[in-house]
């Protein structure tokens with residue numbers, strides 16, 4: 318079995334969020350399960366590209382609308398990531414720093430998809446499956462079926478994984494000229510609500526559609542940012558496969574970013590040492606429970622609720638809890654958090670920005686990890702928290718529901734709340750503080766229990782292989 322993953326992100330080359338983590342780990346586990354897994358992402362300007370050795374394996378040119386672009390495909394020489402990594406370099410289009418947020422993102426990802434298909438079209442053999450991730454690669458299943466120049470690839474099965482259906486990559490029909498010519502009778506396959514919608518097109522054209530947890534799959538049939546009807550219609554080809562984590566990268570016993578290492582037998586002392594270190598750095602009292610949030614500061618993650626949750630908890634639980642936030646996103650949320658910091662003194666600290674090493678240290682040092690998400694397709698943060706002995710406090714939604722059991726239930730190890738509103742999250746934090754203060758022994762038992770849970774990619778890698786087998790001709 319040979320699969321080609323096409324994605325906008327892949328850790329550690331380019332990561333903005335969870336998509337990068339998944340595409341950096343799943344192929345490695347697929348490789349270990351006996352599948353030839355290849356990954357192609359855009360060659361952004363990155364440290365990884367500059368500091369690793371690559372060979373050019375393909376050079377060609379293509380039209381994107383009226384503009385001609387030259388492109389190169391680079392292959393990483395030493396298989397350092399545990400799978401075959403290809404970077405697609407389009408000088409003048411993709412060779413910029415940063416993954417998203419450029420004025421011409423539509424053209425950039427369109428150019429990427431066309432170049433990937435032009436390249437695959439030239440292979441001596443065909444991969445068995447092409448696996449697309451999110452809307453940035455959503456036009457590929459359509460072009461495989463109806464693009465005139467890809468006739469040779471017509472029978473190539475495609476899989477779409479939806480990591481977040483809120484983002485769909487729509488653009489107007491006035492930019493149809495950017496696409497390579499296709500069977501115009503099939504234009505309807507591209508359309509959703511009068512625009513070209515890459516995510517909708519992929520849901521219509523991919524042979525299988527998956528998302529990253531079973532509960533989120535169910536939620537999508539009733540709430541998918543306008544695509545719920547389409548997903549219900551295509552229900553027969555959908556599946557929810559729960560994400561895993563790369564347990565080699567995320568291992569508190571070996572994590573090079575941590576000041577102190579620990580495992581299931583030494584977590585009490587190990588977590589304490591990490592907490593002392595972080596509390597010293599950010600001015601917290603290490604005797605108090607530390608509740609942290611890590612992530613994109615956007616509405617889907619409930620980040621706009623954080624100032625209220627933190628302010629109210631500090632008022633209701635005076636001198637009994639510390640809060641730490643690491644993230645970036647909506648400027649208004651960033652500003653509100655900075656404001657909250659003004660009056661919260663040394664009980665709250667916020668770091669605006671993206672900092673991978675600090676994120677690892679926060680997972681290890683915190684007692685609790687807060688996720689008040691409005692939408693959470695899977696969520697990786699709670700899985701990292703479990704691995705690092707940090708109790709997740711999560712809203713009962715999507716993948717959070719599938720991975721966190723409340724301490725009130727049998728074998729429970731987390732704290733769940735129902736509503737994405739300040740008071741409900743504060744009540745959950747109250748339960749967390751009570752757990753920390755009154756039942757120190759129980760907290761240690763809970764930590765020991767959750768650290769032994771297996772959330773590695775092994776099971777999901779096998780599930781994806783089974784799914785591929787259903788469509789490989």
Ligand SMILES: Nc1ncnc2c1ncn2[C@@H]1O[C@H](COP(=O)(O)OP(=O)(O)O[C@H]2O[C@H](CO)[C@@H](O)[C@H](O)[C@H]2O)[C@@H](O)[C@H]1O
Nearest residue numbers: 334335336480612644670671672673676693694695696697
């Ligand atoms: N400021 C910061 N500094 C350092 N690290 C930061 C950071 N902000 C975020 N991160 C890291 O980025 C990752 C975020 O993972 P999520 O699962 O929350 O991703 P996201 O919502 O982007 O992805 C979508 O795709 C993933 C993968 O399928 C789904 O789990 C998820 O529900 C869905 O919304 C974690 O590794 C986290 O530590």
